[in-house]
Amino acid sequence: MTATGFFTDTSVCIGCKACEVACKQWNQLPADGNFFSGRSYDNTIHLEATTWRHVAFVERSLQLSGQITARPFSWLLMSDVCKHCERAGCLEACPTGAIVRTEFESVYVQPDVCNGCGYCVVCCPFGVINRREDDGRAWKCTLCYDRQKAGGEPACAKACPTDSITFGKLDELREIARKRLELLHSRGVHEAYLYGMTDDDQPGTEGLHAFFLLLDRPEAYNLPPKPTVPTKGVGASWGTMGVAAAGMVAAAVAAVRFVEGGKK
Numbered sequence: 001m002t003a004t005g006f007f008t009d010t011s012v013c014i015g016c017k018a019c020e021v022a023c024k025q026w027n028q029l030p031a032d033g034n035f036f037s038g039r040s041y042d043n044t045i046h047l048e049a050t051t052w053r054h055v056a057f058v059e060r061s062l063q064l065s066g067q068i069t070a071r072p073f074s075w076l077l078m079s080d081v082c083k084h085c086e087r088a089g090c091l092e093a094c095p096t097g098a099i100v101r102t103e104f105e106s107v108y109v110q111p112d113v114c115n116g117c118g119y120c121v122v123c124c125p126f127g128v129i130n131r132r133e134d135d136g137r138a139w140k141c142t143l144c145y146d147r148q149k150a151g152g153e154p155a156c157a158k159a160c161p162t163d164s165i166t167f168g169k170l171d172e173l174r175e176i177a178r179k180r181l182e183l184l185h186s187r188g189v190h191e192a193y194l195y196g197m198t199d200d201d202q203p204g205t206e207g208l209h210a211f212f213l214l215l216d217r218p219e220a221y222n223l224p225p226k227p228t229v230p231t232k233g234v235g236a237s238w239g240t241m242g243v244a245a246a247g248m249v250a251a252a253v254a255a256v257r258f259v260e261g262g263k264k
Ligand code: SF4
Pocket: 082, 083, 084, 085, 088, 089, 090, 091, 107, 123, 124, 125, 126, 127, 128, 129, 140
C-alpha cells in the first residue's frame, strides 16, 4: 500500500479552526473547557491526548516580504498535528507493541494494547503524544485510519476551506509542496521553506509523513529546529560501549600477564 500523509501549507491558513473541530467531532474527543490562555486567540496552546489538531496563532511585530501594514505586524497561523515520523520515537520506545505502523505507513496507537506506561510520551521529539487523565492510555492523531480504510480522507483535510491541509500519497504531496514553494519564492515570499519533508531536511526523524510549509523559523511555531528521535543514537552507543568493554578486557589480561611475569 502507498504511504499517505499531510502537507500543511501554513501560508494559506486562515485560523478558522475547522480542522480542530472536525478532528474532535470525528474522533469523539472531549472539549478542553472554556479556557482562555491570554495568548492571542489560542485556547488549546498545544497538541494533547484530547487535541489531535491544534491551530497555532503567532503574532509577530514583523512583516512578511512584500506585505504592507500600518505598523510592523503579521499573523502566522499553523495547524499542527502528529508528524507520523519515518523514524518514530514513540513507536520505537513502546514496550508492549501497542504502537504500530499501518499499511498506509502512518503511526497508530492500539488502545486495547496500550498499558499507559508513558515511555512513548518522553520519546516523541515534538511533544505530540500524551496520556489521557481519564483512562491513563496514550492517544494521538491516527491519520484517520478508519476513514482511510473506507477510502476516505482524514476529517481535518476534508473540513479545511482553504486547502491549507492537503492529504494524499506522500510522493505526490512532496511534488505539490515543491511547486508551492517555488511559486511563493517567485512571488517574493523568500522566507517560505519546507519543514521535515525528507530525510535530508530532517535527518533526526528521517523525514515526516506530515510536513509543513513555514514562514518563520520552527521555534516561532513551537516546533524544534533539529528534532531527533532519542533511539537514533542507541546503535552508536552500544558500539562505543562494546569498544570500551573490549579495551577493559584487554587491559585486565595485560595486567594478569604482567603479575604472572613478575612471579617467575
Ligand atoms: S510526532 Fe511524536 S507521536 Fe507522532 S509519530 Fe512522531 S514520535 Fe510518534
